[in-house]
Amino acid sequence: MNIPLNKKAALLQISDQCVMCGMCAPHCPTYTKHHNEAESPRGRIALISALLQDKLPLSDQLKQHLDSCLSCRACEASCPSGVKYGELLDGIRAVQRAEEGASNPAKERLLKTLASGKTLRNSAKLIRLAQRSGTYALLSKGIERFIIEQPHISELLPVQLPARKNWDKQYPAIGEERGRISLFTGCVADICDQNTLQDAITLLTHIGFRVDIPTQQGCCGALHHHAGDTASSQQLAEANIEAFSDDEDQPIIHCATGCGAHLMEYRQQLNTPKANQFSIKVDEISHFLLSNGIQKLTFEPLNKPVSIHLPCTQRNVLKQSATPFELLELIPSLKSTPLAGNNHCCGAAGSYMLEQPQMAQQLRQDKLDALQQSQSQIVVSSNIGCAMYLAAGIRQQGLSVDVIHPISLLVRQLIH
Ligand code: SF4
Ligand code: SF4
Incomplete structure (x- = not known):
């Protein structure tokens, strides 16, 4: 392979x-x-x-x-020698892409759609229209084939994409302002799961934070980075760093661990002072709420078993497995249990569920079986990709289980 010497040496150092x-x-x-x-x-x-x-x-x-x-x-999380497997795999994928070019047109289309907020929003508009007019089932194959170029994407989307609302630039604190945060809204989450973002705003403002939403932000670039598309992932990272540069000290809060893990790794990816400054300000919503006074709010009891799904990025990258359990302890009577098999991926894994559907479905089936065993009617997950993939499996199997973000469960029980 034709690999620049410094790149080869850096990757060999990891594999050695x-x-x-x-x-x-x-x-x-x-x-x-x-x-x-x-x-x-x-x-x-x-x-x-x-x-x-x-060789x-x-x-x-x-x-x-x-x-x-x-x-x-x-x-990587279990390796006693500290091998940086993620960096090695991303590195070799970038080398592979540089050597062979982009070899999967469907994946290229997906990456381009995510990178361009406008294309993503227009595709969502069309899907929403088709869903509302009752023609989606009829058009879904065409939408999959010509618009999104992903054969399994229709199964993933909510039955009814919610109407999209435009965010205000600022949401003032309720009562005395204790501080200010900037909210990262993401790309897919801002189309498919604005409820979670709204719930984040509700909780943050209730504990005295003003929430700012920078308008120029976009996709975090995680999928591009893991696909070896270094140029696009750098471009997206730089755009986000610029979008959040107004206030030097303001924490940047995300509601999806998959995006958040990547935002935190901008510093390794770009290796610039600005990227470093950006990454150290990034925090996960539940973690931030627990460290900043969510305990002062009161919640209605909920006498139901709730399963907690731990996304890989929450366990292996952020290393915050305890966070959703601690957060749900704030709801009286709630009995939370870890979803059996939390130590293994649910199969979603960015765009893996679309590219390797067989293995992805096998892994998801383990989660669905565990859910049925648990008899929980609610499962919480802190990552949009996992939540959508689990919800699609739940729909397909006709189970009656609600998949929501842990903060949304808190908002449902919040006593105002
Ligand atoms: S599937 Fe997960 S655990 Fe296995 S090699 Fe890949 S990153 Fe590591
Ligand atoms: S645990 Fe670490 S050192 Fe051991 S085989 Fe796995 S990657 Fe290599």
Whole structure:
């Protein structure tokens, strides 16, 4: 492979840190399903190392082993040697893309749609119109094929995309202002899940924060970065850094751990003082609320079992697995339990659910079975991608389970 020497050396330095102990294997969802070494973290690291040293060609089989990785980083979180697997995989994907160009037109279309707020909003308008007029079932194949170019996307979308509202630039604190935050609204969340964003505004203003919503913000670029599209992901990161640059000290709050994990890694990605300054201000909504006085609000009791789904980014990147449990403890009588199998990815994994539907569905089925066993009627998840993918599976199986963000459950129970 034709790899710049400094890039090759940096990636080899990461792969050389792997001592091949295999302790990550039981944490890897693809290894657990296949029991094939090439589908394990250790196997993939060995393949990447051989590729970097020109000991193996970039064959279709090798690509398949890399493509079937979920980028869930469970291996990284469990590795005693501190191997930065995520950086290695993203690095080799960028090399692969530079070598071969963009090889998947459908994925390119998706990345372009996400990067352009306008295209995303226009596509959503069309889908909303078709859903409202009752023609969506008829048009969905055409929409999937010609507009979004993703064969499984219709299954993922809510049955009725909510009407989109435009955000105000500012939402004043209720009562005395204690501080100000900037809210990151994301791309898909701002189309499919404005309720969660509204709930964040409700809780933040109730505990005395003014909420600012910078208008020039856009997609975080996580999917572009993990696809090796370095140019687009850098462009999106720089645009967001600029959009949030008005106030140097204002925390930047996100409501999706997938986006948040990437926002926090702008500093590694761009390695500039501005990116560093941006990333250190990023905080996850539940974590921020718990550290800033949510305890002073009162909530109606809820005498129902609630399952907590932990997204990979919350467990393995933010390392905040306890946060949703602590947050839901604020609701009297609520009995929260971890969803069985929380140590494994639900299969959503960015655009993985669209590209590797078979493996993704196997992993999701484990979650749906666990949900049925739990008999919970509510499951909370702090990441929009996981929530949409779980909700789609729940709909398909005809289960009666509500998938919501933990902060939305708090708002439902809030005593004003
Ligand atoms: S990635 Fe870490 S845990 Fe896995 S085999 Fe290598 S050193 Fe061991
Ligand atoms: S990122 Fe996840 S799927 Fe990929 S090798 Fe690591 S544990 Fe396995």
